[in-house]
Amino acid sequence: MGILKKLAVMTISALGLAGVALAEPKAPARPTSTYTSVPEPAEDYADTGGKELTDGVYGEPHYNDERWVGWYNWTDSTRAVAITFDLGEARKLSRVRLCSLNFKAAGINPIEKFTVSFSEDGTTFENEATFTTKDDGRENGESNNGKTVMLTRNLTGTGRWVKIELIQLDRSTTHPWIFLSEVEFDSQPAK
Numbered sequence: 598m599g600i601l602k603k604l605a606v607m608t609i610s611a612l613g614l615a616g617v618a619l620a621e622p623k624a625p626a627r628p629t630s631t632y633t634s635v636p637e638p639a640e641d642y643a644d645t646g647g648k649e650l651t652d653g654v655y656g657e658p659h660y661n662d663e664r665w666v667g668w669y670n671w672t673d674s675t676r677a678v679a680i681t682f683d684l685g686e687a688r689k690l691s692r693v694r695l696c697s698l699n700f701k702a703a704g705i706n707p708i709e710k711f712t713v714s715f716s717e718d719g720t721t722f723e724n725e726a727t728f729t730t731k732d733d734g735r736e737n738g739e740s741n742n743g744k745t746v747m748l749t750r751n752l753t754g755t756g757r758w759v760k761i762e763l764i765q766l767d768r769s770t771t772h773p774w775i776f777l778s779e780v781e782f783d784s785q786p787a788k
């Protein structure tokens with residue numbers, strides 16, 4: 598019995614060590630960035646800690662998933678939901694990916710288009726590129742079911758600050774929501 602008990606303790610110890618090894622944090626794959634949005638997200642779909650769009654976690658295709666950040670009922674004087682990222686240093690960007698939710702039955706419509714512009718000082722944004730995305734993820738016609746859609750576009754621009762404006766041209770629907778769970782940039786240090 599004594600030997601068996603000792604073996605059992607050794608086994609548990611080995612499992613414990615393995616668990617610690619698995620829990621070691623991975624190195625960040627992207628430069629740390631902070632961001633602000635105008636307007637702020639809706640209270641019911643808030644951006645907890647102001648980091649949900651850059652934490653590497655995607656939302657499941659349903660509006661009940663708290664990992665989505667949602668905007669609703671922004672004013673007519675604002676043409677878009679504008680999210681401005683501070684990348685911490687001047688970066689040369691080559692691609693952007695937005696993880697969005699299409700869920701027409703819930704009033705979460707596809708993002709019709711978005712723009713990306715760049716700034717060296719955080720104030721003046723230039724080199725705006727516009728991407729039409731209303732048909733992204735629309736296979737075999739429209740669907741009323743929830744669907745996670747990655748909006749991926751190549752781009753060329755350099756700046757420490759990057760502004761993304763999400764544009765819904767038709768806001769006549771009852772619930773013109775915009776839902777995002779992640780924004781990713783491919784970039785390298787500017788030379």
Ligand SMILES: [Ca+2]
Nearest residue numbers: 649654778779
């Ligand atoms: Ca996220």
